[in-house]
Structures are given as C-alpha cells and as structure tokens.
Amino acid sequence: MPEGGIIEVRAEKYRTADNPGAGSIIRISIRDYGCGIPADVLPRIFDPYFTTKPDGSGLGLATAYAIVAKHGGAFPRSRNQVKERTPVDLPASLEAALCLKPGCSPI
Secondary structure, three states: OOOOOOEEEEEEEEEOOOOHHHOEEEEEEEEEOOOOOOOOOHHHOOOOOOOOOOOOOOOHHHHHHHHHHHOOOEOOOOOOOOOOOEEEEEEOOHHHHOOOOOOOOOO
C-alpha cells in the first residue's frame, strides 16, 4: 500500500468441522484495503525469488510459508482469492504441531 492504508489482523481459535479430533487451530487473518494481488500473480506468491517489486528479494512470503509449514500450519487459501483476508492456520497445541508424519493431519 504505497499510499498508506489500513491493515487488520485477527486471531481466533477453532476446531475444523471436517476433522474435529485433530485439535484446535489458531487462525490468523490478515486483511488490507489495498489493490489486492493480480490474479495472474497469485499462483506464484509463495515461490522463492518471485517478486513484483523492483527492489524485492522474493523471499518474504516463501520464508513465511516455510516457517508455517515447519510448525504444522498452512495457508488455507484458494487460488482464486485476489482481494480478501489472507488466513494462516497454526496448531494450537504441541501435540498437533508434532503431527507431521504421513497420514496425520492436524489441520
């Protein structure tokens, strides 16, 4: 938001309806009122070194994605969301965070 603006950050705890035994999830939602991400760029936003800024490194969202994934979390975002809240889901317990083996789905 080069001209300034508002950023909203919200956190809430919940259990997923499709997997109630998996434990609680903390969802952090980030929303800004800028121009949004162009649809043609959205599929690449987590790719390392991808940037739309002349002086950007392209490592910000790639690093965020890696940190969230290493903690058993996810960015539950469909590829068609262009100008909405950006959710980040993280396990609310250590047990859920340790559920990283194949077939174990904390989220």
